[in-house]
C-alpha cells in the first residue's frame with residue numbers, strides 16, 4: 001500500500017480523475033500565514049460535472065452486494081490508517097490543531113469508515129403482518145440516490161468520513177464540497193478512497209465557491225439528499241433552497257452547550273474533563289462547552305481548578321510537539337473571540353487568565369488567542385447568547401437544579417449539554433429535562449461511530465453515527481403484494 005507525502009497532490013476529483021482549473025485556491029497555515037499548497041478552484045461547471053458522474057455511477061453502485069460495498073470501505077479505512085502520520089501532519093498544517101490531536105481525528109475518521117463498512121452488511125428490510133388474507137407487506141431500504149455532502153473546517157477529516165462512509169454503505173453515490181479553509185485533508189482522504197476498488201464516479205470532490213456549488217446541487221433534481229455540517233445560518237439557507245425539490249436534509253449546526261456542575265462532585269476530575277473539552281481544537285467544536293454553570297457552593301473551588309489548568313496550556317504551532325493548543329482558523333475568528341471577551345469584561349466579568357490576542361514573537365503571523373477563563377459571567381453578555389467558537393471558558397453560578405435547567409434550556413440551540421454529579425436520581429432527572437440532542441454525564445466525549453450525534457431545535461435535523469446515520473441515506477419502500 002502506498003504511503004503518500006501529500007505535497008502538491010491535492011486535487012478535485014470527478015469520475016476517478018483529477019480535475020484542473022485555471023483558478024487556484026491558496027491554502028494558508030493559520031499558525032504562520034505561510035502557503036501550504038494550492039488547489040484547483042471550481043464552480044458551477046465542475047459542480048455539474050460531479051453530479052453527472054455520481055448520477056451515472058449510481059445504478060451500478062446501489063446494486064452492488066452489501067458485502068462488496070463493505071470491502072471498499074474496509075480498504076479505505078486501511079489506507080487512512082496506513083497514511084495516518086502524513087495525514088495528521090497535513091491536517092495540522094492547514095487547520096492549526098496540534099499533530100497529536102490531528103492523529104486522534106484521523107483515527108476517528110478511520111473508525112467511522114470501518115464501522116459503516118461492517119454495518120453495510122446488516123442492512124435488512126422487514127416483512128409485516130398482512131392487512132388482508134393473501135397479502136404480503138414487505139419494507140425495503142433503498143439508497144436515496146446522489147447525496148451532496150458539505151463539510152466544515154473544524155474537524156475536516158472526521159466530518160468527511162462521517163458522511164461519506166454511511167452514504168456509500170447505504171448505496172448512495174456522492175458529491176462532496178469541503179470548507180475552503182481545509183480542502184487538503186478532504187482531497188487526501190478522497191484520493192485514498194479512489195485508490196481502493198471504488199468504481200469511478202461513486203465519490204466526487206469539488207473544491208470551490210460555496211454558494212455557486214451549493215446552488216448548483218440544490219437546483220439539480222438528480223441530487224436527492226443534502227448532508228451539511230456548519231453554521232446555523234447556512235443550514236437555514238440550505239433548508240430554504242432545498243424546499244423547492246423537497247430534498248432530504250441532514251443538518252448538523254451550531255450549539256451553545258452548557259456544562260452543569262453540581263456540588264457533590266470531585267472538582268479535580270470535573271476541571272480536567274471541562275478543560276480537555278473546552279480547549280480541544282482551540283475551542284472550535286460544535287459540541288464544545290460554551291457555558292460552565294457551577295453550583296454556588298463549589299464555584300470558587302472550580303474556578304481556581306479550571307484557571308490553574310488553563311494557565312498551563314502551551315500555545316503554539318500544531319506541528320511543534322510541545323503545543324497543546326494551536327491558532328484559531330483565521331483572523332475573523334480571532335477578532336470574534338476578542339470581541340466576546342471584551343464585551344464580557346466590560347459588562348463585569350472577571351478575567352482569571354488569558355484574555356488577549358497573541359501577536360508577538362512566534363505568534364506574530366498566526367491567529368492565536370490566549371487560553372482564557374472568565375468568572376462572574378451573567379446573562380446579558382454576548383457570549384451567553386452566541387457560540388464563541390474559541391478558547392474561552394466562561395463560568396456562571398447557579399443555586400438550584402430547576403433554575404439551572406431553565407437557564408440552560410433558554411437557548412434556541414440544542415446540540416449537546418453536559419452534567420456532572422454523583423447522584424443517580426439527579427442524573428436521570430436532569431438528563432431527561434435538558435432539551436438537547438446529546439447529554440454527556442460525568443464525561444465529555446460524544447462522537448463514536450455507533451452513537452447518534454446531532455441536535456434538536458436550531459442545532460439541526462437528523463443524526464450522524466450509528467444505524468441512525470445510515471438511515472439518513474435510505475428511503476423506505478413498502479411493497480404490498482396480493483399472493484392469491
Ligand code: ADP
Nearest residue numbers: 150151152178179180210211214229230231234
Ligand atoms: P463556518 O461559519 O463554520 O465556516 P459555514 O456554515 O460557513 O461554517 O461553512 C460550512 C460549510 O458550508 C463550508 O464547506 C462552507 O464552504 C459551506 N457553505 C458556506 N456557505 C454556503 C452556501 N451558501 N451554500 C452551500 N455551502 C455553503
